[in-house]
Amino acid sequence: MRREVKYGLIGGSVALVAGVVGGFTLFGGSDESSPQEVRSADAKPGDSAPKVKTGPLSAKEVHTTAQGFLTAWQSGDAAKAAELTDHPDAAKGALETFAKRAKFSKVTLTPGTPAGGKVPYTVAAQIDYKGTKAPVSYGTSMTVERDTRTGKPRITWKPAVLHPGLAEGDELRTGEAEAPPIKAVDRNGAELTPQAHPALAGVLDNLRDKYGDKTNGKPGVELFIHRAKAAKASAQQPDKTLKELSKGTPGTLKTTLDAALQTAAEKAVKGKKSASAAAVKPSTGEILALANSPEKGFNLATQGSLAPGSTMKIVTSAMLMDKGMTSPGKEHPCPKYVTVGGWKFQNLDKTEIKHGTFAQSFAASCNNAFIGQAKDLADDDLTKEARDVFGIGLNWQTGIPTFDGAVPVQSDAQMAASLIGQGGVRMNPLNVASLSATVRAGSFHQPYIVAPSLDNRTLAKASRTMKPGTAAGLKSLMKLTATSGTAAEAMAGISGDVGAKTGSAEVDSQKKPNAWFTAYRDDVAAAAVVPASGHGGSNAGPLVRAILTAS
Incomplete structure (x- = not known):
């Protein structure tokens, strides 16, 4: 039955420290290479304008610049240290306020061994806050580069020069925490x-x-x-x-999390180079589990922005049925080729369903059954269905940072691609789990992880619900997919009210597509993505199965 489509187009002011012992010995080094000198760009023939050095920095230039910067910083001369950077004003302000905000005294800067223009060093200090004292030490680094305008060696200024964890606009502070543990x-x-x-x-x-x-x-x-x-x-x-x-x-x-489902989700994604899963409660929208591999770093489950592939056919199918363009039992062939906007789309392995029903095309995930409807749709039809019925693109107030999906208005070939979850459509596992949850519940319930009553926030609401016939039809489509379609292997033996949809989203420069899978079982809906792994049913399906069977 597998006809997971190959989505393809054929064709075309304060001192830093007090009481610091100044001066130290930096690393050694010799002038290993002599930089070239060229005349200033403003110079004219016959002028005696100063020459501008070019080429790689010598070890001596790196040594002198880094030593001068650290010496000035340690002695509290922020202005002198800042002049050795490529952004003196920004560096001066940051250096002047750094120790005051962090409550640092007795700062000692100890350089390490440079590697080219990169110079590592250790910052050690004493924190002194309202009589409480504590030592602190950490490592960071600076990069010395040649200024192309003046030819002088200069330190590339960025907040991480002060502390490796600082990004633009961040501050290192000591004081009462802004929130209790x-x-x-x-x-x-x-x-x-x-x-x-x-x-x-x-x-x-x-x-x-x-x-x-x-x-x-x-x-x-x-x-x-x-x-x-x-x-x-x-x-x-x-x-x-x-x-x-x-x-x-x-x-x-x-x-709203469920420790048992959370454990199951974490075990399911563990060991994979990249994978993510989310689960929600359809009747309420409560988030039950969130898991990512790797565990640390970017939260792909809630903040990811990936093409969802054929899981988007849930939304597309609802739109087509809401508009009266099809129904599960209606004849709805899936041809080998469809041309939209001058582009020719083909199914994976040039497969086709000649005289099948819409239910068969959905269960087999045959792309051109959906792409072929593009000519009868307005450019914004899919966007409206995703937003107004499934809540995609609304401002979700989940309680944590989330990307809430995007289905932009597109035309011609890009709009056709959006019907199968490619083009400009972007989602993450939480968004896709919510698609399944909306089908199971019959209406959209915005996902959330902390009760809105805690801070009186207003949850996003869809402006309309699917027509009763559409809601019933969509459940039948997802049940057929779970029992005898592309999701059958992963859903085998799972009892209860079930429904599922697979997806494979192609990405430029990847040999294998991103694998997607979403399903519900009674009052639990889940979704998973395993990037660059292949078919959704065999790669992401087991992750969702593990969550559903733990419920």
């Missing part, structure tokens, strides 16, 4: 810790950042990175604790 618990009261659930470490940081002050906890005193406010909520990073000077009292924060 939290004791996060699942829906049944079981504690969720980053030790027991490493995949939740970033989520727990986000929850503390946003809801810590809404618990009964008390903040401690910490050295922490205060994050700059991101332009988009989905990109906002939580503050990061670097050192505790005095422990705070954790406040209990109840989440």
